[in-house]
Amino acid sequence: MRGTVSSGLVSTGSNWCNGVELESSLAALERLLQQPVTVVDNAHVFDLRPGGPCFTASRRSHRKHPACDAGFDERCIQHCRYAMNLRCLREETPFACGCWKGLTQIVAPLRDGGVGYGMLYVGLWRSPGVAAPPELPMWEEAVLPEIAPLLALAAEGIVAQLRREHKIDAPPECRGARIAAFFREHAAEPVTLPELAREIGLSPSRAGHVIRELFGAGFTELLLRERVERARLHLSATTLSLGEIAARCGFRDEFHLGRIFKQYVGISPGAYRRNQPKT
Numbered sequence: 001m002r003g004t005v006s007s008g009l010v011s012t013g014s015n016w017c018n019g020v021e022l023e024s025s026l027a028a029l030e031r032l033l034q035q036p037v038t039v040v041d042n043a044h045v046f047d048l049r050p051g052g053p054c055f056t057a058s059r060r061s062h063r064k065h066p067a068c069d070a071g072f073d074e075r076c077i078q079h080c081r082y083a084m085n086l087r088c089l090r091e092e093t094p095f096a097c098g099c100w101k102g103l104t105q106i107v108a109p110l111r112d113g114g115v116g117y118g119m120l121y122v123g124l125w126r127s128p129g130v131a132a133p134p135e136l137p138m139w140e141e142a143v144l145p146e147i148a149p150l151l152a153l154a155a156e157g158i159v160a161q162l163r164r165e166h167k168i169d170a171p172p173e174c175r176g177a178r179i180a181a182f183f184r185e186h187a188a189e190p191v192t193l194p195e196l197a198r199e200i201g202l203s204p205s206r207a208g209h210v211i212r213e214l215f216g217a218g219f220t221e222l223l224l225r226e227r228v229e230r231a232r233l234h235l236s237a238t239t240l241s242l243g244e245i246a247a248r249c250g251f252r253d254e255f256h257l258g259r260i261f262k263q264y265v266g267i268s269p270g271a272y273r274r275n276q277p278k279t
Contacts, residue, residue: 022158023055023056023059025154025157026039026059026154029150032150033122033123033150035122035123036065036122036123036124037120038059038060038061038062038120038121039055039059039060039119039120039121040062040081040084040118040119040121041055041117041118063237065124066133067103067124067133068101068124070133071101072237073237073239074234074237074238074239074240075100076099076100076101076237077233077234077237079099079100080099080119080121084097084107084119085116085118085184087107088107088109088111088116089109089116092109092111093108093152094106094107094109094144094147094148094151094152094155096139096141096143096144098127098139102126102129102130102132103124103125103127103130104124104139105122105123105125106122106123106144106148106151107119107120108120108121108122108152108154110159112159112163112177115180115181116181116184117159117162120151120154120155122151123143123147124136125139125140125143126139175200175210175214176214176215178199178200179196179210179214179215182196182199183222183223183226184226187223187226187227187230187250188227188230188249188250189250190250193207193219196211196219223250224264225264227250227251227260228249228264228265230249231245231257231261232265232272234248235269235272236273241254242258245257254269
């Protein structure tokens with residue numbers, strides 16, 4: 001693409017996905033823009049939908065792009081999942097960002113108020129000054145204002161649909177959303193219940209009760225779930241050692257990682273990694 005931005009796909013932000021499956025809607029957006037569309041779901045809300053995930057595995061992974069899949073490693077995860085997540089907590093509108101491979105994409109925050117749930121990525125270009133891969137078009141600054149309005153509307157529509165399906169809390173300032181965001185942002189750190197309690201303005205005992213009431217599990221359980229999900233991602237997409245993964249995901253050491261991982265997943269981290277499909 002370049003191509004032009006058409007308003008034919010949408011009417012208003014609140015009605016964009018009304019009555020339409022999210023996956024088919026993004027497929028239509030992809031055809032309209034003639035650019036690949038990827039959803040990165042840091043809150044796991046897209047996978048928890050009754051009846052199955054909102055999006056296909058391909059939609060949720062950059063590795064469908066040959067340029068992204070080539071040499072995919074820890075840096076890819078750190079950039080596209082975590083660094084961009086932090087930036088999306090500060091940005092309110094779509095922005096262009098280059099990665100360590102010399103690839104540029106447009107990123108739209110999936111936010112409800114001040115809570116971030118993930119990112120919507122569109123396109124794949126060569127960053128300025130990068131010669132390879134030659135099959136990708138060179139990034140031009142004029143692309144951003146051309147695509148950003150429609151992408152922002154699409155992101156707003158996704159969030160509105162998730163709210164209608166009760167996948168995220170509404171209103172956005174409610175405690176459930178703030179608690180979920182806390183775990184996403186601090187899972188790799190040695191956080192405690194009193195720290196979360198201060199974040200949501202409650203006493204530790206009251207915070208513990210509210211967490212169990214909203215999520216059906218206690219503070220430690222939710223923290224370990226998030227850490228295990230991060231470990232699964234590293235095991236399937238990187239060659240980091242178990243010790244390195246443990247350090248990046250908040251476990252004391254690789255033995256602690258192994259014990260907790262097997263408790264939640266049913267197999268050891270090493271077996272999980274060996275079972276991943278070879279690319």
